[in-house]
Amino acid sequence: MNWLTNFIPPKLKALVARKEAPENLWLKCPACEQMLFHRDLDANQQVCNHCGHHLRVRPLQRLPHLFDGGKYEVHTVPKPIVDPLKFRDQKRYIDRLKEAQSQAGPGGDGIVVASGQMEGQPAVVAIFDFGFMGGSMGMAVGEGVVTAARIAVQKKAPLILFSASGGARMQEGILSLMQMPRTTIAVREVKEAGLPYIVVLTDPTTGGVTASLAMLGDIHIAEPGSLIGFSGQRVTQAAIRETPPPDFQRAEFQYKHGMVDLVVHRHELRKTLARITAILMKRPAAEAA
Numbered sequence: 001m002n003w004l005t006n007f008i009p010p011k012l013k014a015l016v017a018r019k020e021a022p023e024n025l026w027l028k029c030p031a032c033e034q035m036l037f038h039r040d041l042d043a044n045q046q047v048c049n050h051c052g053h054h055l056r057v058r059p060l061q062r063l064p065h066l067f068d069g070g071k072y073e074v075h076t077v078p079k080p081i082v083d084p085l086k087f088r089d090q091k092r093y094i095d096r097l098k099e100a101q102s103q104a105g106p107g108g109d110g111i112v113v114a115s116g117q118m119e120g121q122p123a124v125v126a127i128f129d130f131g132f133m134g135g136s137m138g139m140a141v142g143e144g145v146v147t148a149a150r151i152a153v154q155k156k157a158p159l160i161l162f163s164a165s166g167g168a169r170m171q172e173g174i175l176s177l178m179q180m181p182r183t184t185i186a187v188r189e190v191k192e193a194g195l196p197y198i199v200v201l202t203d204p205t206t207g208g209v210t211a212s213l214a215m216l217g218d219i220h221i222a223e224p225g226s227l228i229g230f231s232g233q234r235v236t237q238a239a240i241r242e243t244p245p246p247d248f249q250r251a252e253f254q255y256k257h258g259m260v261d262l263v264v265h266r267h268e269l270r271k272t273l274a275r276i277t278a279i280l281m282k283r284p285a286a287e288a289a
């Protein structure tokens, strides 16, 4: 403490502090450690323009790039009972939910359901939000998948799932685990209607989501570098008592071992999805595609 800190009134100090460069303008790429300007990153769909690393995106950032002319309709997902177990760890579950909702926007809970046209092909998408409590699959997420599946059947459109999840939402206990069979049945309804179900595995897809709906696609696409697996590397290492290879459980590793059909750059996703749905729906592909 010197005479200056004692002397300068707090308001004046705040004014001085504000002149510093705001930290949120820049982000360090987790792969190449280059500094990335947020605006450039937004324009590049959150792909590092130095090394091509795919950073995680939230559903609302992804949606405009998926549909023609950035036009799509977001569907409301019916609300399940909130916090039926009155769960509490260090914090109350209901408070955690409120906190996550204040960041995700009103009504959001781990998944966004939307529909629109991809290169002229109608499609329904359900996008997991990893930013919302680790994309954990609780009742609301299950409800989202069921809603998306029903809309797909109604519209006679393919269902495309973008997975990103740490697994079950432990704060909902058994009710969370029940979403595994529930979403599996929803997906089956789409298949029984003769419609394609395509999964885009994004970083990270693990746990109960891998063990259910994320591995049931007719086609599995993965974004480059995504972590795709059931248990994490440490658990697997302890179980098999061997050191896994460095690219273990990454998209490219899963592609090499037949778990994934295609690894597709984020910029190419819309075209690839449109081409695949056109083939599977036996529709003529858009001329431009």
Ligand SMILES: [Zn+2]
Binding pocket: 029, 030, 031, 032, 033, 034, 048, 049, 050, 051, 052, 053
């Ligand atoms: Zn990078």
